[in-house]
Amino acid sequence: MTARGVALRALRHARRLLPGAGDYRMLPRTWRGDLVAGVTVGIVALPLALGFGVSSGVSAEAGLVTAIVAGILAAVFGGSNVQVSGPTGAMVVVLLPIVASHGVGAVALVTILAGMIVLGAGMLRLGRAVSVIPWPVIEGFTLGIAVIIFLQQIPALTTATPAGASEHSSNAVVAAAEAVAAADWSYVPWAVAAALVVVACMLLAPRVHRSIPGSLVGIVVATLLVLMLPTPLAVIGALPSTLPAPMLPTVNPELLGALIWPALTVAALAAIESLLSARVAASLADTGPLDADRELVGQGIASIGSGLFGGMPATGAIARTAVNVRSGGRSRLAALTHALVLLLIVLVASGPVGMIPLAALSGVLMLTAWRMVHRATVRSILRSTRADAAAFVLTAVVTVSFDLIVAVLIGVAFAGLFALRSLARSTGVKRESITGEVIDGDERIAVVRVDGPLIFVSADRVFDEVMSLDGVEVVVLRLSRMGQVDATGARLLVDIVEALERRGVTVLVKGVQRSHEDLFRAVGVVGALRHPNHLFIDLDAAIAHARSHVRRSQRDDRQDQGPFTLKE
Template sequence: MNRASFLSLLPSRDDYRDFRRTWKDDLVAGVTVGIVALPLALAFGVSSGAGAEAGLITAIVAGLIAAVFGGSHVQVSGPTGAMVVVLAPIVALHGVGTVALISVMAGIIVIVAGALRLGRAVTYIPWPVIEGFTAGIGIIIFMQQVPAAVGVANEGHSTNAVVAAFQSIGEASWPAAFMPVAAVAATAAIMLVLGRFLPRIPGSFIAILVVSVIVIGAGLPLASIGELPSSLPAPSLPSFSPDLLLTLTGPAFAVAALAAIESLLSARVAATLADTGTVNADRELVGQGLASLVTGFFGGMPATGAIARTAVNVRSGARTRVASIVHALILLLVVLVASTVVSKIPLAALSGVLMMTAARMVSISTMRQVAGSGRSSLAVYAITLFVTVAFDLVVAVGIGLAFAAFFALRALSRLSGAHREPLPGEHESGDERIALFRIDGSLFFGAADRLSDEITRVPGIEVVILRLSQLQLVDSTGAHALAELIEVLERRGATVLIKGVRDEHRDLLEKLGVLDALRHPNHLFAELEPALAHARDHVQRPQDH
């Protein structure tokens, strides 16, 4: 890595060049998104199993580090629903004590990915995969809140959120369970009303405030967050052993992959919402990796860019990374002066916030758009969604990519073909024994065999002219199949002539023996007329060729 490339991954003065002009908007946006982030940080911490304290620490530390070192000027980072979905089963299997260590390990992996310039890899994820992944996360987050919503401790349940939700409903003590359900419903109702009529007001914050006042004032027996620290803990290295590191390597890579994907997607969304400058994808990975790494030292959880909070930030007027820094400082202020008040928030109210957040992630209009874009897109969307809910998020992205690639290659292969064309000019004796084929599109592993079958099926042919000038793409499989096709035709007694090899294809065709498979070097032509003349001459006087 040269010096310029290295410096592009680090903060610079240019990050704040517009601050003098936008500082008022940035401060307002930072305060606004800080208020929005507070209930989400608490809720995601509780839902992951790491606790509200871990969620709040992550929002503060990761929010600050990612704002300074990340590649987006307006990205807001912290605990997210997608990360909760991955962490919850890890906590269930390995214990809450491993969360900080996984955060450190995943952070290192993401930093390395940024240093290796892998930031643009997310651009290869198709839209149906992203939307299916997002909808699946929404369903899982919703289901993860069911135990708290019915007042059941989520212990001894399945690691699958859907199964655990139904187990919780069966174990709930009815009608006592209607009390937390009512708190969830009230929270959701307030958020819906405010979102509909007063969209600029942070509905989740107001909903939690109102429900908390009612619950505390009425003395209702609902579980609360519990004691929170009044300051950030001192940083320390998480405890580990070689065996534990080996055990957590797989989960750490899964967390790192998710952190990278979600952060880069969030940064891309932010770039489309307002003219806030370009996104340096590699620097974003380095910044997010540092955020998770440092957060782990403070006992937090892995962080990612948060799409919803980033959108609030941009729509509130943020134009520089100062807004994200202010958001982290607002949350720090809450810890320093209001932790006692925050500790009394009912868990059911947090569940209501997350259920509403999850419901917004499952967009009916998006499903209609995907369905309207074709059956293959709908299949990729549905498969990704199903695997996300039933199995694993990172596996879902991989399977979604595989199916998307399959459908794309199938479509590409259908656009490729060997088309027999009539011979130009006046018909001459023997022309019926000459076949002129134009090969269009791409000659690659998905189309090579079919093209070969189309050409070799033609009976009674003595000369085959292959026109390659319209061929756009050739891979090694396609070139190898073309060489085999020529050998098969020659063995059957048909002479093969090639016309119009493009310069960008010549080297590959030579290396894989396509040109050597011709009976004679003179059977390679740049123009059609001399190739056709040679073919006609061959048909009329085959003994000389």
């Protein structure tokens, strides 16, 4: 391709990643449902944004800023018509250790760095990469995140110390145990009661009417109880009544170097979670096309914008996106409305929001974590294949014990190894009988059929089985049923031909598929044959040629023996 062609192709790709009028094609038909869905999601998102902001160790304000700024930018620039973006529980799990190691001030810089990485991934067309993650790994990852989110709320229920200010371990299991050991037992009953009030409202409200936002009702009830009763419960505190002005975070080379790996981790998590959320949304209803590359671009821009306003990294939120779709959202107006509802709350109700007890937010997040795990899904995976069940459990355990991205990588590698093992077992080598009339010498001909993929994981076994043939003079390799072939598999055929020919065994090849021809020529399969005529399309012709070799060999044997005489 010429330089001009490359430039034009790049320009078309860049244009496809930008917003256009087509993004709002459905708006004349869907705007009423979009507005209703946007308001609904905004109400649902308020306690989650506050809770995730507090749990991350940053602030409730940062959670709200992220939901507003990132919600608007991702809705405009993203690749999904219904994706709702903002702070999520998975991101909280990553941010808390960053805050503990580098301080709250590092979050804005990590957010911007991660946004630039995600933006670059979208421009490099890496949006489809998430499709390589197996379903059991995704579910194991989700289970691990849910466990961590639940455990992260324990410190908020055991002490009035704000999240992130204590000296607990960055590991959620250890931190929860430390919090219980150092609990203020005069505070615990009040905090648990506030959390249970919220949980009860979240469970009971849908039974009254499915449209009642139980989490918001629970927070209102818990807040009113705090205002009416003398309790020791810690509250969110004062919130600004406007959005902060955008500004670049402080950057120094030492801090920048220390934050590269955390930024890569955040970027990978943001990309994975956003693409999974968008894919789930596309399966819930007819929501229009999904452009995975553009979704990454939109999420990258959203995180950069969030970081400039002092917010957190943004991702597509599966729960809020699902609420949007189920509430009737079909265009980007719904996600934009959700962000504007939150902005309105900041502008007119920051005072009452600041009176919300932290324990109430913990109740919201604990039940949210519980609902993230679908028991039927867990049972289905555990009852499926042993490999998938093992990948699910391993991913969940590593997520809780070590690191989210490491867990995904280990889970994918583990599932990949089992998949390759299964693929290797599907490759078969079978010696076939010669059909039709059997003639003298046919026992010296071996017709060997190779079934399934011939790739690096199955190459050695195929070589050993073919080379175990004994007492034959001609081997006919039937390749018409052979599946995928890689360079290792093609080279294996060369090794088989050369090894058999060195034994004096003639090799004939039958049924080379057209899709394999170029690879076989490049690696030298055809060139390894004793003669170009040893390549066949028809099996009968190959058998006839093999028999001619056997007859010639038999004549040579008789001539070598000469006249037979008895000696005294």
